[in-house]
Amino acid sequence: MERRSKTGTSLLNRSTQKAIHRKLMGWFATSRRNYPWRTTQNWFHLIMAELMLRRTRSDQVASVYESFTKKYRNASQANLDPDGVQEELRSLGLNWRNEQILQTIQFLSHTFGSRRRLQATVDLTETPGIGDYCNAMVRSKLFQDTLPAIDSNIARIYCRLTDVKFHPEMRRKAWLRQLAADFMQTATASSSNNDPFEINLALLDLAALVCKPSAPRCIECPIQKHCKTGQKKL
DNA sequence: CTCCTGAATT
DNA sequence: AATTCAGGAG
Numbered sequence: 001m002e003r004r005s006k007t008g009t010s011l012l013n014r015s016t017q018k019a020i021h022r023k024l025m026g027w028f029a030t031s032r033r034n035y036p037w038r039t040t041q042n043w044f045h046l047i048m049a050e051l052m053l054r055r056t057r058s059d060q061v062a063s064v065y066e067s068f069t070k071k072y073r074n075a076s077q078a079n080l081d082p083d084g085v086q087e088e089l090r091s092l093g094l095n096w097r098n099e100q101i102l103q104t105i106q107f108l109s110h111t112f113g114s115r116r117r118l119q120a121t122v123d124l125t126e127t128p129g130i131g132d133y134c135n136a137m138v139r140s141k142l143f144q145d146t147l148p149a150i151d152s153n154i155a156r157i158y159c160r161l162t163d164v165k166f167h168p169e170m171r172r173k174a175w176l177r178q179l180a181a182d183f184m185q186t187a188t189a190s191s192s193n194n195d196p197f198e199i200n201l202a203l204l205d206l207a208a209l210v211c212k213p214s215a216p217r218c219i220e221c222p223i224q225k226h227c228k229t230g231q232k233k234l
Numbered sequence: 235c236t237c238c239t240g241a242a243t244t
Numbered sequence: 245a246a247t248t249c250a251g252g253a254g
Contacts, residue, residue, distance in 0.1 A: 168248090
């Protein structure tokens with residue numbers, strides 16, 4: 001029985017990764033989506049955005065995010081007003097999630113209070129409701145940490161690149177996480193467009209705008225040349 | 235691995 | 245109407 005090599009570079013060699021990074025960021029420069037949480041330096045607002053975005057469209061989150069962040073500037077303020085938080089989140093639906101968000105706020109408030117900055121040593125995955133994906137987004141933004149964010153959409157990109165049948169559980173597979181980590185290392189070692197958070201955003205936007213779940217727009221894709229799935233369409 | 239849950243998609 | 249989605253937790 002053949003065993004697939006588990007290293008990222010064996011699936012996508014280093015020079016291909018470099019080429020993908022260059023093309024991806026060129027595309028991102030003109031195609032990026034702009035949302036308020038992408039420019040905030042407020043760690044609490046950034047976390048809240050990621051929680052709201054779970055299972056919810058970005059455009060729907062935008063107005064709620066604006067209202068929420070005006071009302072609550074830090075975790076302590078939000079924790080003092082759980083009813084108001086519920087009210088702010090209500091239009092997003094998913095009430096079970098809102099209960100969880102309140103618990104997350106409570107933990108953040110108790111642990112970090114109203115402090116403006118988090119220490120770079122903080123491990124946010126110890127916070128209830130925050131896992132690897134959210135941690136990577138927040139740490140890459142706040143500390144330029146070279147952590148690849150892997151949600152189902154980004155996992156889909158890596159599966160298509162390497163012609164592996166996609167399944168939502170793929171985002172947890174060791175070979176995919178290794179590949180994503182390798183790509184982040186290659187990309188951040190580049191001399192330009194090497195901001196880890198921007199690289200995470202570029203992949204998210206490519207997944208949302210081009211490498212869609214069904215009917216991907218391979219013709220418009222900046223990395224079709226390097227994608228095994230895209231190559232089949234030529 | 236399975237479960238959660240209701241919006242989005244087909 | 246039926247299926248898919250989606251990070252996190254167990």
